Structure formats: C-alpha cells, structure tokens
Amino acid sequence: MKRLLLILTLIVQFSCSENTTSSDRVFFAGEIVNPTSDYVVLYKNETVVDSAKLDDNNRFSFTLSTIDEGLHHFDHAPQYQYVFLEKGDSLLIRLNASPAYFDESLVFSGDNEEVNNFMIEMFLTYEDEEHLVYSFFPLPPEKFSQKIDSLRNQKLEELELLLNNEEISGNAYAIAKASVDYNSYIYKEKYPFYHKKKTGEDTIHELDSNFYDYRSSLNLNDKDLSYFRPYYDFVKHHFGNLSYMACSQDCGMEDFTSAKSQLHLNKHKMGMIDSLVKEENLRDNLLRNVAMDYLLKVHMANDECDKFIQDFERLSSNTAHIQEIKHLYKGIQGLQPNSELPHLTLEDTEGNVTTLKEISKHHKHTVFYFWTADQKRHFRNVIKHVAKLKKLYPKHKFVGINLRTGKANWLATLEDGNFDLDEHYWGGDFKMVQNTLIVDHLNKCIITQDTLILDAFGHLYASF
Numbered sequence: 102m103k104r105l106l107l108i109l110t111l112i113v114q115f116s117c118s119e120n121t122t123s124s125d126r127v128f129f130a131g132e133i134v135n136p137t138s139d140y141v142v143l144y145k146n147e148t149v150v151d152s153a154k155l156d157d158n159n160r161f162s163f164t165l166s167t168i169d170e171g172l173h174h175f176d177h178a179p180q181y182q183y184v185f186l187e188k189g190d191s192l193l194i195r196l197n198a199s200p201a202y203f204d205e206s207l208v209f210s211g212d213n214e215e216v217n218n219f220m221i222e223m224f225l226t227y228e229d230e231e232h233l234v235y236s237f238f239p240l241p242p243e244k245f246s247q248k249i250d251s252l253r254n255q256k257l258e259e260l261e262l263l264l265n266n267e268e269i270s271g272n273a274y275a276i277a278k279a280s281v282d283y284n285s286y287i288y289k290e291k292y293p294f295y296h297k298k299k300t301g302e303d304t305i306h307e308l309d310s311n312f313y314d315y316r317s318s319l320n321l322n323d324k325d326l327s328y329f330r331p332y333y334d335f336v337k338h339h340f341g342n343l344s345y346m347a348c349s350q351d352c353g354m355e356d357f358t359s360a361k362s363q364l365h366l367n368k369h370k371m372g373m374i375d376s377l378v379k380e381e382n383l384r385d386n387l388l389r390n391v392a393m394d395y396l397l398k399v400h401m402a403n404d405e406c407d408k409f410i411q412d413f414e415r416l417s418s419n420t421a422h423i424q425e426i427k428h429l430y431k432g433i434q435g436l437q438p439n440s441e442l443p444h445l446t447l448e449d450t451e452g453n454v455t456t457l458k459e460i461s462k463h464h465k466h467t468v469f470y471f472w473t474a475d476q477k478r479h480f481r482n483v484i485k486h487v488a489k490l491k492k493l494y495p496k497h498k499f500v501g502i503n504l505r506t507g508k509a510n511w512l513a514t515l516e517d518g519n520f521d522l523d524e525h526y527w528g529g530d531f532k533m534v535q536n537t538l539i540v541d542h543l544n545k546c547i548i549t550q551d552t553l554i555l556d557a558f559g560h561l562y563a564s565f
Contacts, residue, residue, distance in 0.1 A: 130162035131194035138178040146328045216273040223280040238295040253285040283331040290338040327383040344370040360399045367395040385419040392426045400558045402434040436557035445537045447526035458552045464498040469547040474506040501525045
C-alpha cells in the first residue's frame with residue numbers, strides 16, 4: 102500500500118507539470134531511491150535515445166517528440182532494466198537502486214504498465230525458480246520436458262489473463278510472450294549437457310523426437326528481440342547446441358576439451374551463424390560472442406588462432422567488434438608463458454605508484470589475484486583461501502589487486518581486516534587492468550617467476 106501511494110503521488114506530481122499535445126509524444130519519468138548515479142540513460146538497442154539528470158528529489162523525466170516503438174532499456178549505472186514504449190505513452194517508474202532491491206522494487210504505472218510489470222515479474226520469477234529447474238536436469242528427457250512445460254504454461258496462463266483483462270497491442274503481447282518462451286526454451290537447449298554432467302553419463306542422452314518441438318516455430322532473425330536478453334541468450338545456447346551436435350555426428354568429434362577441438366567447434370559455430378542469421382545486429386553480436394568465448398577459453402596465440410581471427414574479421418560487419426577482438430587477441434599474445442610481465446601501474450597503501458615488475462622482481466614466485474569490495478562473499482572466500490595457500494607455498498608471494506572499489510573503501514577494508522598492507526595494491530583504472538591482464542573472472546590469478554609469466558590465465562583454486 103505504501104509503494105502504491107508513492108506511485109500515485111508521482112503520477113499527480115508529474116501529470117501536473119506535463120501537458121503534451123502531440124499524439125506521438127512519449128513521457129517517461131520516475132523516482133529513484135538510493136541512487137547509484139546522477140543520471141538515467143534511455144537506450145534503443147545500443148543507441149542512446151536520451152539522458153536525464155536526477156533532480157534534488159532523485160526524480161528524472163524524458164519528454165520525447167517521438168520514438169522507435171518497442172523494447173528499450175534504461176540504465177542507472179551500474180544496473181539496467183527493460184521498458185516497453187509506444188508512441189503517446191506516459192509511463193512512470195519507481196525503484197530502489199540498492200543492488201539488493203533494484204529489480205524487486207521496480208514498479209511501472211501509466212500506459213503499458215501491464216506489459217512492463219509483467220516482464221519484470223517474469224524476470225524475477227525465472228530468477229527465483231532457477232535453483233528448482235537445475236534440480237530437474239538429472240531427470241529423463243520426458244519428465245524434464247513435463248516439468249519445464251508445466252512451469253511455462255503457468256506463466257502463459259497469467260499472460261492470457263492479462264490479455265483478457267487489459268487492452269494491450271499486438272507488439273506488447275509479443276514481447277511479453279517472448280519473456281516467457283525464451284526463458285523456458287533455454288532450459289531445453291541446456292538439458293543435454295547439464296543432464297550429462299549431473300548424471301555422470303558418458304555420452305549425450307538420447308532425446309525424445311518431440312523434445313525440441315518449439316524449434317519448428319523459431320525466428321532466428323527477430324529484429325525486435327535482437328537486444329532482449331532472454332532471446333539473445335537462447336539463440337547463443339541454441340547455436341552452441343547445434344554446432345556441438347553437428348560436430349559430434351558429422352565430424353566424428355568426441356573430445357571437446359582440447360584447443361584443436363575448440364577451434365573446430367567455434368569455426369563451425371561461426372559458419373552456422375553466418376548461414377542462418379541475416380539480421381545484422383544479432384548476427385554481429387553472436388559472432389562477437391563466439392570469438393570472445395573462444396579466445397578467453399583457449400587463451401593461446403598461434404597460426405590457427407590467427408586464422409580464426411581472420412575468419413571473424415571476414416564474417417563480421419561491425420568495425421567496433423573487430424577492433425575489440427583484435428585488441429583482446431593482442432593482449433592474450435602478450436601474456437603467453439615466458440613473456441615479460443606487461444607494463445601496468447598500481448598504487449600501494451601509501452599512495453606510491455609501482456608496476457607489476459617492481460612488485461615481483463624481489464621474489465622467485467609471485468601470484469597476483471583479484472578482488473573487489475562489492476562482492477563481500479567472494480572477498481572473504483579468497484582471503485581465506487590465500488591464507489591456506491601461503492602455508493602450503495611459503496616461497497610464493499601472494500599479491501592482491503583490488504578492482505572497482507573506491508580508494509578510501511579499499512583502504513578501510515584492509516585496515517578493518519588487519520591485512521598485511523605490503524601484499525595489497527589498488528587498481529584504480531579498472532578498464533586498464535582488465536584489458537592489460539585480461540581479467541574475465543575474479544578467480545583468475547597470474548603466476549610469475551622472476552618477472553616472467555608462467556601462467557597468466559591461472560585459477561586461484563584450480564591451479565594449486
């Protein structure tokens with residue numbers, strides 16, 4: 102009731118100040134409790150539509166003369182969420198931007214409130230039931246399908262109820278249904294691999310003939326959904342599934358763990374995407390994902406990788422993606438075994454600037470690991486694990502590099518934990534650290550010997 106009253110208050114306040122005459126004009130506004138940024142930025146796909154600064158009451162508003170109707174998303178850094186807009190809409194939101202409440206607190210009111218509230222409800226529902234679905238993966242295919250179909254049908258019944266009680270456009274209905282369908286379909290694309298992993302079976306389980314019935318009605322070139330996360334994630338897994346099965350059956354591949362097999366699989370996947378996806382933005386984003394995933398998985402630099410990059414450049418029409426992948430590959434090339442540590446500056450707890458080489462040159466073996474104050478559970482686990490490693494490997498120096506944390510917060514965290522300050526450094530420029538050291542996950546570690554790289558793609562838990 103309290104949240105409803107706040108929304109009603111917003112409606113009165115904004116409606117009193119907004120008097121639109123154009124039937125195409127769109128008014129999108131709201132209030133953000135506990136803001137994490139000064140701005141709200143509205144996007145259509147990757148294009149910025151407009152930005153609005155929060156006022157003294159943490160409110161924002163957009164008045165747009167017209168829009169490209171359909172799915173948009175709004176960013177309030179570092180988080181975002183979707184919003185469906187049509188010409189003439191007047192829509193309000195209210196949310197609490199604290200990380201634990203951002204999605205849960207989001208409420209829409211006004212035109213198209215029904216479809217927008219339905220989509221956020223589906224987002225939260227799928228998050229909540231993820232653990233339940235993962236418990237279904239050991240089941241035989243028929244029983245797994247029954248479980249997933251039952252969950253999907255419950256959501257479709259909610260959507261039909263909404264359609265019967267509210268007047269929404271065909272496009273609004275399509276996006277709402279997509280939020281149900283593709284979140285459900287993705288579980289079936291994952292099933293063969295998760296089932297094998299959960300049960301320990303040696304081969305992919307044989308599936309019923311109707312297991313993938315939904316594939317007959319798929320649209321792999323849906324421009325309206327190209328930037329919708331459930332659709333995009335589904336298409337990624339779909340092509341991963343198709344290419345794996347094709348390589349298993351047609352190419353006689355059995356082992357997909359070697360660098361050679363990964364190269365074959367991902368070249369096959371890129372060719373399949375190029376052949377079946379004609380919607381340019383979706384196609385380019387999928388190709389980028391394949392190239393990124395391959396390079397970060399094998400992190401090698403050789404003639405075959407060179408050829409793979411050339412194939413990617415030939416297929417992609419996105420210049421920014423091509424430059425991004427080439428830059429990533431260049432970074433990986435510079436992190437190969439026996440290479441000198443790259444030049445990267447960090448700051449110690451006294452405010453002195455130093456480099457990776459300076460830090461490691463006085464120790465036979467140095468291990469660099471990463472943490473951020475925002476992920477407290479990860480930080481606690483890493484510190485506890487490093488303490489164990491220090492006892493097991495007393496000749497190694499373990500050095501923590503902090504990322505994405507304000508300097509004052511970083512120092513306070515170290516002081517509160519009574520840590521050895523000589524073993525911790527601050528990476529203030531996160532993008533620089535990420536791009537130079539290819540930090541793609543926080544459990545990554547870099548193992549060195551006499552300032553030379555032994556393994557730049559180690560895993561703090563698996564490498565020891």
